[in-house]
Amino acid sequence: MLNYNKIAVLALATFVAFQAPVRAEDKPDAVVxxxxxxxxxxxxxxxAIANLDPQLAQLPEEQKKVAALSAAIDVKLLATDATAEKLDQSAEFKKRMQYLADRELHNAYFKEHVVDTVTDEEVKARYEKEVAALPKQEEVHARHILVKTEAEAQDIIKQLDAGKDFAELAKEKSTDPNKTDGGDLGYFTKGRMVKEFEDAAFALEKGTYTKTPVKTDFGYHVILVEDKRDAAPPAYDQVKDQVRQLVMRDKYLALLAAAKEKSKVEITDATLRKSYDDANKQPQPGDAPAAVQPQQ
Incomplete structure (x- = not known):
């Protein structure tokens, strides 16, 4: 069942793509x-260009114009014949036109009161709110040496105990493709590695290595933890578009809530009414899920 979160996201996907028609005061409306x-x-x-099929929208600019013009001409040709047959006078056609008019008014209202009202300051404030609400998530910077047998891993640990350099041993002994980087795995959070490896890595103190081999499906590992820190959230510029959509969704939900206060919604079919009510329970404005997560 669709919940309100999904409904709002689908709505935003449609509305953000809404293109206002070119206004006369912007430029002369030439006959093409x-x-x-x-x-x-x-x-x-x-x-016509704004409403091209997504595949056609990827065409080069001139081809896109030709495709749109072709579509516009086709529409005019058959629309003229349809008018001559008075299809525009049918009850079915008038109902559809009323629906389309309502939808376009809805889109225009959304653009006027949501899209055009969102400021950079609001988006930045929402980003900071989401970042502040994130739980701390630890990440480690580790290296490893992967070998086939436990005996090989134990020998490597002995060499490390004797003062051998971890990165040099990784280049010499490891079977992992990252051996050329001295076994460097970079930073990672929990959930990124297989459980046995992850448990061993996060149990180590900074600057220490495993004193017993760690067995996984890949073989036997010797792990060195070089650093531990709290994972940083993504930079504002990386997620500002997603955060902007959260701000727009909150504004949209607020508009709908206000409209429902003024106009009572009644659904005659009991089953459909229950499904509608269930779908519209959550979320409320301000309760949108976080758009920013720690960098992986």
């Missing part, structure tokens, strides 16, 4: 083609 006596203006071509 004619179908009989019917003119196709630049503004209509712009709308």
């Amino acid at each position: 083609a004619k179908v009989g006596d019917v003119e196709i203006h630049q503004s209509e071509l712009d709308l």
Whole structure:
């Protein structure tokens, strides 16, 4: 079942892509083609381009214009014939046009009161709020030496005890592809490595190595932990677009809540009403899940 979180995300995916028509005061609305006596203006071509199928939208600019113009001409050709047959006078057509008009008004209202109102300051404040709410997550910077047998691993530990350099031993003895980097695995958090390896690495103190071989499905490991720290959240510039969508969703939910206060929603089908009510329980504005997680 769709929950309200998913509904809102799907709605945002549609609304963020909404393109306002070109306004007359922005530039002259030139005639780009004619179908009989019917003119196709630049503004209509712009709308056709904005509504191209996603695959066609990837075309080079000139090809995209041609595809959009072709679609606009096809529409005008058959729309003219449909009008001649008075299909625009049917009850079914009028119902559909009312629905489309309502949807476009909804989109225009969303753009006016949500998209155009979000400020960079709001997005930055939301990012800082999400970062502050994140639980601390430890990460370690480790190296390892991977060998096939326990005896080989025990011999490596003896050499380390005697003062051998870990990175040099990794280059010489390890079977792992990262041996050329001295077995360096970089920083990682829990959940990134197999359990046996992870348990051993996080149990070590900074600057120490395992005194007994660690067995995994890959073989036998000797692990050195070079550093421990709290994982850092992603930089603002990396996630600001996702955070902006969270801010927009909160504003959208607030608009809907206010609208529902003014207009009572009644659903006559009991089963459908229950499903609607269940889907609309959560989240409330301000309760959106965190968009920023510690870097992995």
